[in-house]
Amino acid sequence: MRDIWTAGPEASGESYVAMRAGFRWDVPATFNFGSDVIDRWAQERDGPALIWRNAAGAARTLTYSDMATETNRLGNVLRAHGIAAGDRVLVMLPRIPEWMTALVGALKIGAVPIPCIEMLTPRDIEYRVRNSGAKAVICRAEQADKFVAVTGEVPVRIAIGGEAGSPADWLDWSRALAAAAETLEAAVVRADDPAIMYYTSGSTGHPKGVLHAARALYAWRVSAMYWLDLRPGERIWCTADTGWSKAGTSILFGPLSCGAASFFYDGPFVPSERLKLLAEHGVTVYCAPATELFRLVDENIAAYDLSALRRVVSSGEAMNPVVAGRWEAATGLRVDEAYGQTETLMTVLNYPGEPVKYGAMGRPSPGSELAVIDEAGRRLAQGEEGALALLTPNPQMMLGYWQDEARTAAAHVEGPEGRWYLTGDRASFDADGYLWYRGRADDVINSAGYRIGPLEVENALLEHAAVQACAVVGSPDTERGEIVKAFVVLRAGHAPSDALARELQDHVKHVTAPYKYPRAVAFIAALPLTATGKIKRRDLRDQEYAKADAAP
Structure with a gap:
């Protein structure tokens, strides 16, 4: 597997065929994202890790060394209050720098962060806290009231900001971190140890807890290298919300593994403002859902200096070929889509330097064996529609659904080649190896x-x-x-x-x-x-x- 210090496939000139043929997973026996990525960059090639702005004009930039120090402080705070490796930490924060610090600080001590969006209701939170057994929560002070029903069940509660200060019985983020030590002995995290959990909706029942191992945090850099094509020192703006796995891979784990800086904007979606920010901050890679690009193509794009922008990608929903064509006509930059799920993250990619077919999902990522199969787990021929499946084991793949072995088992099928994970989507392959989406197999x-x-x-x-x-x-x-x-x-x-x-x-x-x-x-x-x-x-x-x- 390509080292994180080198350039991506476009710079190396590799073709897709050569990429796939030469790729080998090289997952280390232990991997702690906080110490093995953040601290390593801080020591060997420091530079911006996070560039933050909000709609009110506030600004903050964190270097890798800043991030290393801040996450050490938080790790010490959590440990001092009894949080240990394997404990779940619910992180409900918007697009503010503390979101990144919270996730990485928890990871450094081997705890398992659970990213959540602020739109969750008290009922949503109650379910997540009780289902996960979370022992700590980090949120903004004004959101603390949402946790009233479970206050007695979460021993460590940390609040950020708030004009009147932190609520009673909550730790104040700023004061706690200021008093904590700047050095930390990071936990030794084995490749298969739990590392992060996301809640995702299914067609029936409550949201599912998707539990990932440390190996996944390592493996997710593949999409940053081969799809985002990120290089050290570049700037990426991924507009995903903080509770989604896409934010993890394309704002935090992928970009920072590559030594890039993530641009983070906390403000409402205004198409003209999006274009203005892209220009002002010299964003080189822009990652946005199809819905967002749909709105942007109606703007006067020529009025903005997007000369720094060299790559535009999209995921999370099917990209409309007409919109992609309009964007390319207006900017000279094509839109390269990718497909993934919370359970696997990006496994189908469109690659720089390779042909793109608007409307197609792309081709399987390096190291991921995908097939269109029948109910018995047998591969179907080119052009035949069937279940899209990923051959396991695969380091990007989840450990399973939290405390739900039956649901985990139901998402797999044994076939002649081994055990397949069923994505729940239907697809077909064309003659060039591109996958075409044919709809959901469930009701999500x-x-x-x-x-x-x-x-x-x-x-x-x-x-x-x-x-x-x-x-x-x-x-x-x-x-x-x-x-x-x-x-x-x-x-x-x-x-x-x-x-x-x-x-x-x-x-x-x-x-x-x-x-x-x-x-x-x-x-x-x-x-x-x-x-x-x-x-x-x-x-x-x-x-x-x-x-x-x-x-x-």
Whole structure:
């Protein structure tokens, strides 16, 4: 495997075929991202690691040596309060520098950070804390009230900022770190030791805890080298939210493994502001979801100096070929898509210097064996549609779903070549080895890069007094890929109306994370059910896609 100190595939001139043929995994027996990456860069080639700005004009830059010191301090604070290797630390922070410090500081002592977005409701937090058994939480002071129900269950609570200071019984981040030592003996973390956990929505039940090992944090640099094509000293702006695995790989683990600097912006999405910031900060690699690029191509891109920008990539949702073409026409830069999941991260890539086919997912990443298989785990021929699967073992692959062996086992199938992980997506290969996405095998909704489980939204709707039954599906949307659409059967005494639809939308925003609310609500007399009484979401989803296909 290419060392982190060297340039990517474009600079080396490797073709895709040579890349795949020559690649070998070389995962070390132990790997601590904090000491083996952050501290190493700080000692051998210091430079900016994080360049932060917010909408109010505040700015901060952290070098690798700054990051090494700050994460040592936090590691000492956590240890002093009883947090040990393997303990889970829930980190619920927005796009602020402390997010990166919190994750790396926890990793340095062998603890397992759980990144979360601030949009989580108290109920969401309660589930995550109790399911994970988290022993520490780090959040902003103004978010502390969300933890009231579980305060007695989390012994270490650290709050950041707040005009009135930290809440009672919470440690103040600034004071605690200022009093802590700057040196730290990092934990020895074995390759298969748990390292980080993300919660991701499924088609049924509560969100799943996806547990990754230290080897994954090492292996995820592959996409930074071969897809992002990052080099030491470059600047990348990945706009993913902090609770998503994509933020981990393309803001933290990938870029910093390559010695690059991550640009981090805490502010609302304003298309013209995006372009202005790209120009002002000399961003060289821009990573954005298709939804974002969809908005940017309508701006006067020529008015901004994007001369430093050399690479644009997208993931999290299917890239619209028309939008990609418009972006390339406006900037001279193509959009190279990648495909991955929280369980595996990026396993299908489009590579610099190699042909791109807009609409295709790309080709398998070095070190990852993907195939389109049938129900028996046998490879299907070129052009045949089937289940997209990843051959295991693979160091990028999760350890499993947290405390759910049955679900972990159900995500795999044994075939003639070995054990395959089923992505839940369907695809086919073309003659050139490119994968083409053919849809989900389950009901998860992918809206603007957010994965939303229908049951979470349905459960929220069912708490409303007017709702007798409901089903939630993804409905195709030009801008967001899919939107959440709710089909609602009303109780007696309630009549369909636009006002009631808005009331239901507001209700969901308050019960669960706001991004999950149904952007469309349809009132129907009855839901389609199977013979055993299960909701046939697929029928409703197919109906939505059929309407979109029939539209002029």
